[in-house]
Amino acid sequence: MRDTTPQPIHLADYQPPPFLVDDVALTFRLAPTATRVIAKVRFRPNPDASPGHDLRLDGEGLKLISAHLNGAEITAQPDESGLTIPAQDLPEGALDWQAEVEIAPDGNTALEGLYMSRGMYCTQCEAEGFRKITFYPDRPDVMAPFRVRIESDLPVLLSNGNPASSGQGWAEWHDPHPKPAYLFALVAGDLVAASDRFTTMEGRDVALNIWVRKGDEDKTAYAMDALKRSMVWDEQVYGRAYDLDVFNIVAVDDFNMGAMENKGLNIFNSRYVLASPQTATDSDYASIERIIAHEYFHNWTGNRITCRDWFQLSLKEGLTVYRDQQFMGDMRSHSVKRIEDVLTLRARQFREDDGPLAHPVRPESYVEINNFYTATVYEKGAELIRMLQLLVGQDRYKAALDLYFARHDGQACTIEDWIAVFEEAAGRDLSQFKRWYGQAGTPRVDVSEDWQDGSYTLTLRQHTPDTPGQPLKEPLVIPVAMGLLGADGAEMVPTTVLELDSPEQSFTFPDLPARPVASLLRGFSAPVVLNHSLSSEDRALMLAHDTDPFNRFEAGRALARDILHAMVLEGATPGPDYLNALRTMVSDEALDPAFRALALHIPGQDDLASSLYAAGHVPDPDAIQAARTTALRLIAEALRPQLQDVANAMQTPGPYSPDARDAGRRALKVQAVSLLARADEGAKAAELFARADNMTEQLGAWGALLAIGKGQEEGAQFYRQWAQDRLVVDKWFSAQVMYAAPKAAAGLVQQLTQHPDFEWKNPNRFRSVIGALGANPAGFHATDGAGYKLVADWLIRLDGVNPQSAARLSTLFETWRRYDASRQALIRAELQRIRSQDNLIPISIDQNS
Ligand code: 0A1
Numbered sequence: 001m002r003d004t005t006p007q008p009i010h011l012a013d014y015q016p017p018p019f020l021v022d023d024v025a026l027t028f029r030l031a032p033t034a035t036r037v038i039a040k041v042r043f044r045p046n047p048d049a050s051p052g053h054d055l056r057l058d059g060e061g062l063k064l065i066s067a068h069l070n071g072a073e074i075t076a077q078p079d080e081s082g083l084t085i086p087a088q089d090l091p092e093g094a095l096d097w098q099a100e101v102e103i104a105p106d107g108n109t110a111l112e113g114l115y116m117s118r119g120m121y122c123t124q125c126e127a128e129g130f131r132k133i134t135f136y137p138d139r140p141d142v143m144a145p146f147r148v149r150i151e152s153d154l155p156v157l158l159s160n161g162n163p164a165s166s167g168q169g170w171a172e173w174h175d176p177h178p179k180p181a182y183l184f185a186l187v188a189g190d191l192v193a194a195s196d197r198f199t200t201m202e203g204r205d206v207a208l209n210i211w212v213r214k215g216d217e218d219k220t221a222y223a224m225d226a227l228k229r230s231m232v233w234d235e236q237v238y239g240r241a242y243d244l245d246v247f248n249i250v251a252v253d254d255f256n257m258g259a260m261e262n263k264g265l266n267i268f269n270s271r272y273v274l275a276s277p278q279t280a281t282d283s284d285y286a287s288i289e290r291i292i293a294h295e296y297f298h299n300w301t302g303n304r305i306t307c308r309d310w311f312q313l314s315l316k317e318g319l320t321v322y323r324d325q326q327f328m329g330d331m332r333s334h335s336v337k338r339i340e341d342v343l344t345l346r347a348r349q350f351r352e353d354d355g356p357l358a359h360p361v362r363p364e365s366y367v368e369i370n371n372f373y374t375a376t377v378y379e380k381g382a383e384l385i386r387m388l389q390l391l392v393g394q395d396r397y398k399a400a401l402d403l404y405f406a407r408h409d410g411q412a413c414t415i416e417d418w419i420a421v422f423e424e425a426a427g428r429d430l431s432q433f434k435r436w437y438g439q440a441g442t443p444r445v446d447v448s449e450d451w452q453d454g455s456y457t458l459t460l461r462q463h464t465p466d467t468p469g470q471p472l473k474e475p476l477v478i479p480v481a482m483g484l485l486g487a488d489g490a491e492m493v494p495t496t497v498l499e500l501d502s503p504e505q506s507f508t509f510p511d512l513p514a515r516p517v518a519s520l521l522r523g524f525s526a527p528v529v530l531n532h533s534l535s536s537e538d539r540a541l542m543l544a545h546d547t548d549p550f551n552r553f554e555a556g557r558a559l560a561r562d563i564l565h566a567m568v569l570e571g572a573t574p575g576p577d578y579l580n581a582l583r584t585m586v587s588d589e590a591l592d593p594a595f596r597a598l599a600l601h602i603p604g605q606d607d608l609a610s611s612l613y614a615a616g617h618v619p620d621p622d623a624i625q626a627a628r629t630t631a632l633r634l635i636a637e638a639l640r641p642q643l644q645d646v647a648n649a650m651q652t653p654g655p656y657s658p659d660a661r662d663a664g665r666r667a668l669k670v671q672a673v674s675l676l677a678r679a680d681e682g683a684k685a686a687e688l689f690a691r692a693d694n695m696t697e698q699l700g701a702w703g704a705l706l707a708i709g710k711g712q713e714e715g716a717q718f719y720r721q722w723a724q725d726r727l728v729v730d731k732w733f734s735a736q737v738m739y740a741a742p743k744a745a746a747g748l749v750q751q752l753t754q755h756p757d758f759e760w761k762n763p764n765r766f767r768s769v770i771g772a773l774g775a776n777p778a779g780f781h782a783t784d785g786a787g788y789k790l791v792a793d794w795l796i797r798l799d800g801v802n803p804q805s806a807a808r809l810s811t812l813f814e815t816w817r818r819y820d821a822s823r824q825a826l827i828r829a830e831l832q833r834i835r836s837q838d839n840l841i842p843i844s845i846d847q848n849s
């Protein structure tokens with residue numbers, strides 16, 4: 001065990017930095033095991049802080065070579081988290097700090113600070129990685145312009161900002177925009193660029209480069225296209241132009257997250273840059289488009305306006321996710337995008353809210369900030385902004401954003417600053433709305449209805465369940481977009497937004513010709529669980545006629561969920577209503593194929609476990625898996641002719657295009673073929689695999705075969721074809737794990753870890769083998785506990801090497817409370833074992849343990 005327990009940091013303890021920084025000059029002499037970093041930093045006392053403070057600089061794992069303050073050598077020695085120059089030793093006024101340190105990027109497996117990835121130097125400084133590069137006040141409210149000199153024999157030397165000058169073996173960069181240290185970046189390697197240019201609406205000519213390893217140049221076109229479209233979109237929709245002469249993107253193979261928005265030098269996990277039709281699926285293309293946009297949009301929401309402290313993380317992340325969602329809707333289909341976003345929110349964020357790691361969008365305290373890059377901060381944060389826009393309206397949303405950019409450019413801000421621009425632009429008090437930022441947990445909205453004398457009354461009750469450390473919840477402002485449908489499906493009352501701001505409220509709609517069917521929470525207008533019991537006839541009516549595409553989808557999903565519950569609990573079988581509704585929907589050519597593809601997916605295993613648990617049952621992963629298998633087979637048998645028709649009809653003639661239209665057609669084809677595999681023993685899937693000329697169809701067809709226990713030969717062929725492509729090999733690993741039979745899953749993972757291509761220190765590869773078990777719930781929760789043990793073993797092993805990746809893996813256990821006593825006991829034992837190791841994982845299964 002660690003001898004010192006790390007202490008939590010509290011939002012309430014925030015103090016402004018005692019010293020500000022006017023200028024930073026860094027020199028890097030790169031060498032794998034002994035890089036020298038020389039930092040010159042000009043400090044001045046912060047007029048907004050009380051005087052008399054020590055100068056405290058963060059620093060971790062740095063070998064101090066020498067340090068000077070205003071030219072005089074410093075004798076103070078660093079402790080384990082930094083260096084302090086006592087107030088009494090500080091000269092008056094400005095301070096010129098100079099320090100030389102030595103670091104070893106080659107041994108840096110945690111991938112924070114300066115590290116190496118296959119011969120290339122790379123940095124990751126968010127949240128607190130800069131302190132592993134040099135001594136510095138590593139906090140986001142200290143912003144400064146940076147000058148950087150890199151010395152190395154490697155041909156490409158990059159840092160933030162604009163190139164200043166360069167020569168043989170060195171390059172200098174200047175970033176004039178003051179930035180916090182977490183946005184610092186450096187890259188050095190033997191790289192090649194795909195280049196283009198962009199002229200901003202302000203007339204600035206910007207050089208765009210995407211840097212990759214030699215041989216990957218032919219896989220950058222889509223990322224470049226997405227970048228240019230993002231730049232245009234941010235100008236047109238938010239009035240934001242790019243502000244440097246170059247925009248560099250670098251693809252790196254070893255990276256903990258998706259990508260990082262370092263000023264002018266975005267660093268990407270290579271899986272979110274590199275794509276060709278043969279190696280990337282349509283969903284990979286969509287991820288690339290979204291993440292390129294996300295990082296680019298951070299230039300204004302995150303970089304020009306940053307966070308005062310890490311509690312405010314959602315200020316940049318929630319807003320930037322919301323912006324990337326808007327962009328993707330504009331580029332593709334708003335309704336399909338909304339459905340996908342809500343599915344992700346429920347699968348990740350609702351799950352988080354229901355577990356031991358539940359926390360508010362703005363947490364009040366943290367022990368390890370790296371563990372707060374969560375679905376709550378990101379995706380729920382985006383939902384809060386979506387609700388704000390719905391509540392104040394489009395025009396006032398725009399006015400609020402204009403005010404935000406005008407007022408706070410160059411500043412490090414808080415959620416209070418954000419709410420204030422909305423209050424001013426919309427002229428309304430948002431103090432109750434602000435509770436959404438402080439209260440954890442997914443609110444429940446219970447619906448009751450009354451119909452009398454032509455008058456329909458809707459009563460809504462809200463409550464938010466207890467979450468760890470937050471037993472008492474106050475009522476929130478919940479925008480409920482709704483409409484009323486007649487029995488013939490015609491809209492009686494078009495969409496209106498009700499504001500639920502009390503524990504209980506009623507809304508009456510008089511003078512109606514007949515009892516309506518209420519379509520509530522249209523477009524998923526708030527991130528809540530809506531408990532609205534509807535008959536299956538009413539749900540079928542909504543599936544057929546609702547004018548709101550989201551609720552149309554939702555009605556089908558609720559039907560499927562109810563049937564699957566009955567199958568799990570009572571051994572029922574899907575009735576004709578559901579199958580008929582599905583049959584009509586799948587062949588309805590007026591519907592977007594992408595929508596039809598989504599609507600053909602029945603709820604996943606984890607989704608069902610969660611909804612069964614919410615309904616008061618103890619979910620049995622094996623029974624859920626078996627019910628899904630039966631349901632899929634019955635659907636396939638009942639819809640066989642229609643599925644065959646759509647599979648044949650969804651052709652995409654001409655060269656491959658990843659655009660929404662063709663991707664939607666392929667999605668429907670693959671989904672139809674996957675279902676058909678349950679009725680034709682995989683005949684059509686094998687055929688699709690054999691003639692596929694793109695990864696979407698090849699992988700989709702192979703997955704369909706794996707799901708019915710076949711695909712061995714295809715798997716071997718897939719590997720032979722793609723053994724040289726790291727990103728495709730990741731897919732080869734994860735598909736096998738995802739579709740493994742529950743009892744065999746842990747054993748298969750164990751076996752795959754012996755494969756020569758299993759490089760466990762590479763985060764993508766690790767996730768594709770061990771992490772993929774999370775996509776096979778019945779396998780992970782196998783009754784013998786082999787899944788738990790395997791994950792715990794790897795977690796312990798990885799924690800010493802890459803704690804961030806290990807912490808992420810630990811969330812596989814976060815749903816432990818749902819399961820039966822024997823599974824709980826097995827999980828508990830594994831968590832105890834993890835805790836007894838030297839490197840403690842910050843996970844607890846209940847508040848006091
Ligand atoms: N800010 C990045 C995500 C990111 C966060 C932390 C990282 O390392 C701990 C890396 C990337 C984004 O939102 O894209």
Ligand code: ZN
Binds near residue numbers: 294298316317
């Ligand atoms: Zn982000």
